[in-house]
Amino acid sequence: MTVTADDSIPLTPRTIRDEMIAFAIMTVLLMVVPLTGIYPFFVMQALCFALLACAFNLLIGYGGLLSFGHAMFLGTAGYISAHALKVWGVTPELGILIGTAGAAALAVITGLVAIRRQGIYFAMITLALSQLLYFIYLQTPFTHGEDGIQGIPQGYLFGVLNLAKPTVLYYVIVAGFLFGFLVIFRAVNSPFGEVLKSIRENEQRAISLGYKTDQYKLLAFILSGTLAGLAGALKVFVAQNASLTDVHWSMSGEIVLMTLVGGLGTIFGPVVGAFVIIAMQQYLAGFGQWVTVIQGVIFVVCVLTFRRGVIGEIAHYFRLSL
Amino acid sequence: MPAELRYNNEIERERSIDMQALYAQLLVGLINGSFYALLSLGLAVIFGMLNIINFAHGALYMMGAFCAYFLLNLAGIGYWWALIIAPIAVGIFGMILERTLLQWLSGLDHLYGLLLTFGIALIVQGLFQNYFGSSGLPYAIPDELKGGMNLGFMFLPIYRGWVVVFSLVVCLLTWYLIERTRLGAYLRAATENPTLVRAFGINVPRMITLTYGLGVGLAALAGVLSAPINQVRPLMGADLIIVVFAVVVIGGMGSIMGSIITGFALGVIEGLTKYFYPEASNTVVFVLMVLVLLVKPSGLTGRAT
Numbered sequence A: 001m002t003v004t005a006d007d008s009i010p011l012t013p014r015t016i017r018d019e020m021i022a023f024a025i026m027t028v029l030l031m032v033v034p035l036t037g038i039y040p041f042f043v044m045q046a047l048c049f050a051l052l053a054c055a056f057n058l059l060i061g062y063g064g065l066l067s068f069g070h071a072m073f074l075g076t077a078g079y080i081s082a083h084a085l086k087v088w089g090v091t092p093e094l095g096i097l098i099g100t101a102g103a104a105a106l107a108v109i110t111g112l113v114a115i116r117r118q119g120i121y122f123a124m125i126t127l128a129l130s131q132l133l134y135f136i137y138l139q140t141p142f143t144h145g146e147d148g149i150q151g152i153p154q155g156y157l158f159g160v161l162n163l164a165k166p167t168v169l170y171y172v173i174v175a176g177f178l179f180g181f182l183v184i185f186r187a188v189n190s191p192f193g194e195v196l197k198s199i200r201e202n203e204q205r206a207i208s209l210g211y212k213t214d215q216y217k218l219l220a221f222i223l224s225g226t227l228a229g230l231a232g233a234l235k236v237f238v239a240q241n242a243s244l245t246d247v248h249w250s251m252s253g254e255i256v257l258m259t260l261v262g263g264l265g266t267i268f269g270p271v272v273g274a275f276v277i278i279a280m281q282q283y284l285a286g287f288g289q290w291v292t293v294i295q296g297v298i299f300v301v302c303v304l305t306f307r308r309g310v311i312g313e314i315a316h317y318f319r320l321s322l
Numbered sequence B: 001m002p003a004e005l006r007y008n009n010e011i012e013r014e015r016s017i018d019m020q021a022l023y024a025q026l027l028v029g030l031i032n033g034s035f036y037a038l039l040s041l042g043l044a045v046i047f048g049m050l051n052i053i054n055f056a057h058g059a060l061y062m063m064g065a066f067c068a069y070f071l072l073n074l075a076g077i078g079y080w081w082a083l084i085i086a087p088i089a090v091g092i093f094g095m096i097l098e099r100t101l102l103q104w105l106s107g108l109d110h111l112y113g114l115l116l117t118f119g120i121a122l123i124v125q126g127l128f129q130n131y132f133g134s135s136g137l138p139y140a141i142p143d144e145l146k147g148g149m150n151l152g153f154m155f156l157p158i159y160r161g162w163v164v165v166f167s168l169v170v171c172l173l174t175w176y177l178i179e180r181t182r183l184g185a186y187l188r189a190a191t192e193n194p195t196l197v198r199a200f201g202i203n204v205p206r207m208i209t210l211t212y213g214l215g216v217g218l219a220a221l222a223g224v225l226s227a228p229i230n231q232v233r234p235l236m237g238a239d240l241i242i243v244v245f246a247v248v249v250i251g252g253m254g255s256i257m258g259s260i261i262t263g264f265a266l267g268v269i270e271g272l273t274k275y276f277y278p279e280a281s282n283t284v285v286f287v288l289m290v291l292v293l294l295v296k297p298s299g300l301t302g303r304a305t
Helices: A016-036 A040-063 A071-088 A092-114 A119-139 A166-188 A191-201 A203-208 A213-239 A249-262 A269-283 A290-305 A309-317 B003-050 B057-075 B079-100 B110-132 B158-180 B182-192 B194-199 B204-230 B238-251 B256-276 B284-295
Strands: B148-150 B155-157
Touching (some): A016 A040, A040 A166, A040 A213, A040 A249, A040 A269, A071 A092, A071 A249, A191 A203, A191 A213, A203 A213, A249 A309, A249 B110, A269 A290, B003 B057, B057 B079, B057 B110, B057 B204, B155 B158, B158 B182, B158 B204, B158 B256, B182 B194, B182 B204, B238 B256
Antiparallel strands (some): B148 B155
16 A cells, blocks of 8 residues: 555644644633533543543554554553552552553553554454453453443542542543643654654655664554553543443544544644534433434544544644644 | 163263254354355455445444345335345445445545444444334244254254355355456456556446445345344444454455355354353454464465555
């Protein structure tokens, strides 16, 4: 397969200044949310998914690897954190750490398997791996099957911050999100990120230049899986449960959809996409399976006419780098 | 009867029940293998021509089953006609999809094809779920194939035997069509180099549409075959397609015969797992996929991609 610049995922020329300004605006907006009266639970939930979509986007947008199984990191970290918090009674910071570490370990194992094939096969392998985990979680006792792990204690972060208070929890989630976002931002703008992009554009050439592309891809996969795990661990404190929904293939599909709507390969696209999709789910919650149908329609419309996504279109129109 | 002899008899009988169960699971495995083969075959044919992994394959398989259900319940048309009409009807639906949506993707990255067909699958499955819920609708086995026969070592329900034999025949016919006929030769040539084949005056876009219709028709056929066994459910293809993806990863998409053999073989292995270690029967195909990727990353028959 030869990929030329035209038929691959759109890439806008990048300057760091636009991104810094956009980042500042985003941070200020997130900081003032509790003052505006917007339901903080919604924003917290959206932020967890935003981090998840950003992590996913690191792979597809910069490495050209479509993971159709990213829900496995979300769900695994969620289950492990939930179990550690509820059964072992660990502190919140430790719970987040253990869950994220679990996702990282999973990413190492699944990454070693998945990067053995490229392109379309990579997508099918990641999907199959996440389905494998789904069935494992369905059968192992610690996940409590269909019920999931419920009533997870939120506790005191670092012994002082009471996570049961919505405002405190909100700022903790914002901090977690911004941390993950900055890690991705840094990775994308580092020499590592540049090599990743070169692999996306032309892997053969990257190999011929002496880069061990498999190692770069594996590292990107592990980083992406770990941050997706962080999102899963944070989500446990918001939703106070961990269930099979988070490991299901439809969740993986939603992650793809969020990133596609916001803009593949843009820094801020996945964040916007996550807010759009979560908001849509909130408003359409009473319409049953029509949500699925609408999601399908969005997929079709985006792929056919709107491949740059919201942020990608804005960046293209105003010649910005976002 | 002396106690010892009776004891031996019981062991004998238990063993024979055991063997019966084993054969029954093997048969279930062969049936699932038939569906894997028919579906992965269609995926491979479509991928060859369109460079698209058809995520909607599971949804179209489901549509095949629903088509048979509608024919019977709305028009009183039975199983045998459904076996012909459903693949054609769903095949035409597929060709319309190809003409209206998929054809605009040519030249784009493979991944967009996967995303688009995933969207189509969500739409189709969502619509059917809206109207039919998630529970299964019954579809009766046709009278001619009811009952079973005693093979001596096991009791074979005739319908199940029919599914295996018929699927195998269809698979082999498809193989023959693609590998041994003139039309198949055009198809293979167009897969290798569409521009050159077009220069010879062959209408390649029409061939692409027909190929998609063929692949989709095979999926619908599998759906009709499975309707009396698995009931007709809106999500019947959703989980199946993921297993079929794993089958495709294991077998590779380079060879038609490879897809057929891998499909049946994995079905049988799954059936054996159901007998020896039922807990792993859901996951065995995925575990095998991991093992194959570790040992032979290019897949068993495919070329490395």
